[in-house]
Amino acid sequence: MCKFISVEDIVANALIEIYENNGGRKVSFEQLRNYGEGVIRYIKNEKREDAVLLVSRYHMRELVRSYSEFFNLDDTGDSGTYLELRSDKTAEDLRTNFRAYISIDMLLAFTNKNNLHELGVFVKG
């Protein structure tokens, strides 16, 4: 069955890794896109399953509407669009909401070290 990977899952899992490994709180949409495509490739190559990244502007709009308690969207600058973890939230909040209720396969895709490189996160092992 084709898996759907939502933009909120991609953003949250990316920010967990960036926050915990690099101390950062924001990520560019371009990085997210590359990270998400890595996740899709991983599922296709490792699990032989189709997967879809749901990141059109309509999904982004829905992200702003539904998850503004976690993320701020900044698209005002010239350097592109960024998603930022709100100042009153921590990586732990993201873990509780977005990492605890996923399958093992999805977790492995989100934490795959090649995919993390797209976020500027380099982990050993």
Add this chain to the structure above:
Amino acid sequence: MADIVDSSCFQRLRNIRQTSYAPLYSASIHNRFIHSLGVYYLGKIAFKAFCNSAMEKFPEIIESSKWERDEKIFCLACLLHDVGHAPFSHCGENFYSSVSYKESKTINNLLIDAVGDNRFTDDVDFYRKGGKEAAPHEIMSAVVAIKNFNEHFNTPEEKDFFARCICGYKYREPIADEKAVKNCLVNLLNSSVIDVDKLDYIIRDSYMTGFQSVSIDYYRLLNSLTIIEKNGEKTLAYHKSALSVIENVVYAHDSERKWIQNHPVILYENFLIQHAIRKVDKYFNDDKKLFSYETLTNEGTDFNKKGKIRLLSDEDIIYNIKNVCGDELTDEFFFRGARRHPIWKSEAEYRALFDGKLNEDYLNSLDSMFEKIERYLLNLEKPIINDEVIKRCHDELKKINENTLISEKNKTNLKEGLSNTINWLSLLKNFCNEHNIPFDLVIITAKQFQSGFLKKDIDNILIYFPEYNESKNIKKIMNILSASKTRERYFYLYYKRDENIIDAEALSKCICRKLFL
């Protein structure tokens, strides 16, 4: 345009349902074909009004532009804006984004190739990287249209303008007046607030369902279109006389979203269709793809022993779930008696059930918990709450402990999530057993993706006051009824109503006890 309307490509739209409202509103069986003709009609009116305003205010633009060709391409885009829509409209479109690991071309690549214009390629890349990518059906519509009706375009620039109108990709700065005017036309067909596409479906859906909404004077609205100069750039605005109609459009749109799209019967229909499409998609996908450019065309794709699919439409999905790859869940599409029933039938009923028992914080925790469980179920073969899912959760718990690739911290998260899920599902199971209800439930949160307005988009609509020769953002001059900023996060729980009707009050008490523990 007659050659286009009569083509098999365009006639395919007769077999793509516009909405999934029929289980609630039986007459709502209109399709993308009639909607496309409606958008074309409104597009003609809008272009004429816009052109008249431009001629009056900025005659130099009219003189320097190729208005006749612009009109033709804009109206062509209106007519063909949905020609690439997937079966069951928005339920099917996400499958276009799925590219088989044996295939290299994404729909974006197809679009860039079809247009063949460097500036367009750069802008598509910019919008993709900025999180402003068009919806899959928009991209596919531009591809299908350009490839199948190529003779209607004289130059790559015309294809560029056409694709921008459908995808909502405006020309980026620095832009000359000619491009600024074209950006106004892009907005007329595809904007985040009011455009001829939305206008047609809001009016048509209301008419076809019989849902009593406000009346929309589209003629007044479109004839109020004007072009103004703001911060040195030509841009689209509405004459002040359209204010009441703009408010009505916003109200009608949000009303449809709230009372129809979020109705539990409609949500359940979407849930069934999504499952059906996934089944059929899986059945066909191997080295060839079911949701692809080729299957939409007359030529089609040969899936060998599985048969040939061309002019892919709702019927192909229905035929296959009926005869080839259906299951118990897809059978509910045909046999409505087997469908699960929502325990509460509106947000108000849900709130009333828990009012006095749970404060807002507890209610948020409850909503959030069920939303997370739904997310976990979403990618399963059968997203149903039953004994099988509880067993699966237990099996995953064991696998986590055995997996050496997962860090301890991640293991803790996963275990916590699975344990919470098992606890809640077990609570539901016990309740069902005690009340002789089959433990066979479905969760659907009423926040699934639908196109909608963001308040900031509405706030930025420009209203022109000819007396002052000035335009103002709508937020500066009136409080418009608009999409609420609050989060719509509540959920529906569906059950099999064989003989016993569920006692909602008893269930709510049972849930509250669990929350307070």
